Amino acid sequence: MDDENTSSDARSDAATAEFEQRESQSEHNVPNSAEKPPASSFFQPVSDSFCGFRREPIQLQPAFEPFYQLTAPTSVQFQPASSEVFTQGGAIEFSQPCAEPLTPQVQPSHQVLVSHEPQLVLPQTQSPLLLNQEFPSRLSEQSLGLCGQQQQQPTCATQSQADLHFDLSTGLEFNPDITVSNEAVQENWEFQPEQELSELISLMTVGDEDHEFNPEDYDYQETVPENGNSPLYNGAPITFHESLIAILTFSLSFHLSGACIKALFDLIFLHLPKTADNIFKTSLSAFKNYFSYIQGPKIFKYYCSKCFVELPAKTKCATCKNSKICYIVKLSMQQQLQAMLKRTGFYNMLKFNCDHVPGHYSDVYDGELYQDLKSKGVLGQDVLTLQWYTDGAALFSSSKMNVWPLYFSINELPYSKRFKKENLLVPLIWCGTVKPPSNLLISEVHDDLQELKAGVKFEVAGEGEKDIRAEILNGTGDTPARSLMLNxxxxxxxxxxxxxxxxxxxxxxxxxxxxxxxxxxxxxxxxxxxxxxxxxxxxxxxxxxxxxxxCALDSVMSNYVVGTGIDVMHQLFGGVNKKVLKNLLSTKAPAKKWSISQHQKVLDERLLSIKPPMHVVRCPRSLNDVSYWKTSELKLWLNDYSLPVLNGVLPDSYLKHHGSLVAASHLLNANTVTSQSLDIAGSLLKKYVSQYSDFYDPNQMTMNVHLLLHLPQTVANLGPAWVSSCFPLESINGVILKLVHGTRWAEKQIATSVQLVLNLPELVSELPDSSSKTFCKNVMDRRKHKTAEVLEGSAIIGKCETFPEEDIPLATRKVLQSNNIFYKKMLKFKCLKRGRYVYVAASSNVSTCRDSTAAKYKCNNESNIGFVQTFLRLYVCECADKCSCASQIFALIQKAKVVMRFKTLIPDVEVPNVCQYKRTKIFHLVPPSDLEGSCIVMNINQKLYISVPLNDMEVE
Structure with missing residues (x-):
């Protein structure tokens, strides 16, 4: 194989040398040109007197994948139809007319050298090109000699594999020794290598639905296609439009690949009648083209990856001669926002005038920046504030290609809805092997942001037309991304x-x-x-x-310095916390005073014995795998597990130092941060950082440790630390990358799929009430728990069983009597779901690796911690069978009390959320509305520890 490549390279080098020699001899004959135009020029005109082609290099753009080999006889003559010939994707340089028409010869080095006997061999196919296939308008049968006049077998069929040379970049095989007939053509046409080959490739891949498609080729239309409201076939219970919406919902909800969607089409087609009135299509490209009416226009820009000069197309940079190109895909912010506002109920979720309690920070609205702008009249009714976020993600595991989407979330949405993919604005996507330059992302969307800031009229579902304004208030990202955006x-x-x-x-x-x-x-x-x-x-x-x-942010933000938050996900949980944990487990220097690696087995046993509640996604993993822990696991370690696991093993002085960080994290990530807790957290972090070099290596005083000192001020400016956290946004890039199926036109696939994701809720809501609409809603809102009944805002999971009078414990009877609760029939059940928490009765054996029995609840206007014993459903009727009579639900909870709190570096301050508890003999009967959260129970070294959730916003 190496000999074949060497032979090919030798032929290419010889041809190139011959060309350069002829070029140097003919340069003085170039007419009307002071100097030779650069080879990277996008368009190159040809002289009026030209009647054929000189032997000149043509740079072919790598754009094709191997699909088929041309097996029909080909006759090609190149003769310009006018005085100028233009080519796309490369440069054709002509200066002198030739005596006779010539045809192209393709070499493996991305150059087409024009000679008397050129050869073009396309990659092999599973089936030959049929003579009766329909040709593109500019590629006629006569021009290719495929009209049946020549039926001789092509010589390429007899060539050995050693004579074929394959170019990985272009996907074309070239054989310089094959002869192609040069019979005169009956029709003049212009030779445009990229366009002609593209049309030919497209022709020969008709019906091959497994290849990637180019969304830019599709026609943009503004209304539903005409056949959308037609039944799938005569008598069908579903229309063509409903069918495609259902398939789209299913595909996006389960992240199906292009090949899987195509197979789904084929499967559906098997179940349909094979009649002439069946309008269902199994084409993947037709499927996406159908939804072009909601996608809107897309703008593609190309940049040099070295000097970042904007390029006219995918061409080599004329400035630095660099051939690596980066892309930007721009999407309409107004169109995306319009799609959101047209959804039923979206506008009603927006909170424009939230009540603010001075000295209390419950969300971004309570931050000093928001309140300052509100007092100046900048913010108010129908004014949206946006939070920017960007981060890079590898597009393919085998490539350096990265994507940097720019996201905007809407602060006025409830936190639980704020970061859902259908509620995010994605105005721009950068795709390249390097990071985007500072200011470029914001500069590209500057005009769109200014229009929204001035106000745009939008159609709002149920409200008619409204003048909506939007401007950027704050932003977040990891430390490198923030530095990039701040220049x-x-x-x-x-x-x-x-x-x-x-x-x-x-x-x-x-x-x-x-x-x-x-x-x-x-x-x-x-x-x-x-x-x-x-x-x-x-x-x-x-x-x-x-x-x-x-900084470009200065032109679109009122105060980009104050408005740029600190991301605790990377800085605190994945930064300082992870470094401290690795210090404690370090085996490289066991003599260091902070190392407790000799106790790692004990620590592992303690950690792995913890059974988290059901709302916690991951169970604890071994400390041996700490390098592979997700940031969410590191967060659980710091806030919940670390103090109970380290207690008794880590020296008290180190435990207090670590407890100061845990306490500050609890205070800054609470549902509501008060001015008092803000001051306490600031003092704790100042103590922690000032003594860090005493407890650990002074060479670890890096940026992450330093930023701890600024966290309290960030909370004062922008609200609790979870407002600026990247946790809800980190997975968004993963969602975006799942939309890419194949390596070609990745940025266009992302752009198209993002628009489909944003518009899917509206598409489903616009469907008429039918089984199709019900199916789509069920797929989008699929539940993890099968609920028997929803009552008082809570979901009863499992069966309700009769509680015989003789089996009711004495403690339960006393609680019912003390609360003056009377009933005639009592049922019991084991599980209840309210909000994001699942509560499980202690008598249940639902799971062996989860413990959801501990709960935070309210009783007599005080917060308590206890263990759910059982759930009761009380009736005032005596119906023997299951009935729909009025009933009440209660949780019977055994109260627990605190017996020990962890200390910090400040004597009067203790860790608030993780404590040692003891069960009491006090029982409370609690309605579901008073349940405030499921807690983490840890039985370690014969001691009972409970960790209370920091807030109700974040998902663990």
Whole structure:
């Protein structure tokens, strides 16, 4: 095989050398040209006197995959129909007319060399090209000699495999030794290599639905296609439109690949009558083309991956000669927002004028930034505030290609709805082997944002036309993404903190690492005015106070300095917390004072004995796998597991130091953060950071540790820490990447699929009431639990069993009597779901690896912790069988009391959410409305620990 490649390269090199020699001899004959145009020019005209083709290089754009081999005899003559010939995707340079028409010869080096006996061999196919196949309009049968005049067998069929050369970039096989007839043609046409080959490839792949499609080729239309309301076939209970909506819902809900969707089409077709009136189509491309009326226009831009110059098309950069290209796909923000507002109930979910209690931070609306703009009249009714977010994700495991979508979430939506994929605005997607340059993402959507800020009239479901305004209030991302968006140096550079101007110092012996020792005197807080001043003087090579130039966010945000939050997902849970855990388990230096690696087996036994409640997605994993833990597992370790597991093993001084971090995390991530808890958290973090170098290596005082000092101020500016957390957004990139099926036109597949995802709820809601609509709703809202009945906002899981009078415990009778509750019939059940929590009775054996018996509940206006003994359903009727008479639900809970709280570095401050408990003999009868959350129970070293959920917003 190596010999074959060597032979091919030799032929290519010889041909190229011959061309260069002829080119140097003929340069002085170039008419009307002071200098030769660059080879990367997108369009190149041909001289008026030209009647044939010179032997010149033609750069073919790599754009095709191997599908078929041309087996029909081919006769091609190239003769321009006018004085100028234009080509796309490469450069054709002609300067002198030739004496006779010539035809192209394709070489393996991406160049087409025109000679007297050119050869073009397309990749092999499973079936030959049929003579009666329909040809594209510009590729006639006469021009290709396929009209039956020549029926000789092509010589390519007799060539050995050694003579074929395959180019991985273009997907074409080339054989320079095959002869193609050069008989005169009956029709003149222009030779455009990329376009002609593209049409030919498309022709020969008709009916092959497993190949990727190009969404840009589809016609954009604004209404439902005419045949949409026709029945699938005569007498069918479902229309063509309903059928495709149901298939789309099913495909997006279960993340089906293109090949799987095609197989689904074929399966459905098997069940349909094979009659002429059957209009169902099994074409994947026709399926996506049908929904072009909701997709809207897409704008594609191309950039050089080296100098980031915008290119006219997918061509080599004329500035730096770089051939690697990055893409930007722009989608209409207004169209996406319009699709949301047209959904029934969407507008009613928006909270424009929330009540604010001074000194209490419950969401972004309570932050100082939001309240300041509201007091100035900038925010109010029908004004949306947006939060930006971006992060890179690998598109393919075998490629360096990454995507950087730019997302905007709507702060006025409830937190539970705020980050659902159908409620996110995706105005732009960057796709390339390098990160996008600073300011480019925002600059590309600047005009759209300014239009929304000025106000746009939208059709609102149930409200008619409304003038809606929207502007960016805040943003988040991991540390590298924030530095990119702020146009600042990365975290290992001088003055790289986004909040203060501390310079930092390089770590000795590690020039790529920068340390930020605790020094309050150097922590001058950044202001908007100073950042603008630094932006005017700073450059990429010479930043001023870490600022490399003006920031594009400044043109679309009222205060981008205050509005950019700190992401605790990467900084706290996956940063400082993970580093401390690895320090404790380190075996490289067991003599270090902080290492407890010798006790890892004991710690593992304790950790693996924990049975989390059902709302916690993951069960604990071994500490041996800590390098593979997800950030959500690290979060559970810090907030819930770490103190009980480390208690008695880690020295008390270290446990207090670690407890200070745990307590601060609890306070800053609470449902509501008060001014008092904000001050306490600030003091705890200041103590923690100032003593970090005493407990651990001073060389670990990196940016993540330093940013702990700024977390309280971020909460004061933007609300609780979970507002700026990337946890709900981190999975969005994964959802987007699942929409890509195949490596070609990935950015276009993403753009098309994103628009379908955003519009799917509206498509389903617009369906008439039918079994199709019911099916779509059930698929989109599929439940994990089978519920028997929903009562008082709670779902009863499992059967309700009769509770015989003689089996009712004495404690239960006393509780009922003390609460003056009378009944004539009592049923009991084991599980109840309310909100995102599942509560399980202690008498149940629902799961052996989960424990959902502990609950936080309210009794006499006080919060308590206890264990659910059973669930009761009380009737005032005496119906023997199951009836629909009025009933009440109660949870019988055994109260637990705190016997020990963990200490911190501040004597009067204790860890609030993780404590040691003891069961009492007090029982409470609690209605479901007073249940506040399911807790984590940990029985460690014969001690009972309970961890209370930090908030009701985040999913563990």
């Amino acid at each position: 600042m140096t990365q975290f290992n550079g001088a003055c790289s903190c986004q909040v203060c101007e501390q310079d930092g110092e390089p770590r000795p012996g590690c020039p790529g690492v920068r340390l930020f020792p605790f020094d309050e005197d150097k922590m001058e807080i950044r202001t908007l005015e100073n950042m603008r001043m630094y932006g005017n003087t700073g450059t990429e090579l010479h930043p001023t106070k870490g600022v490399k130039g003006p």
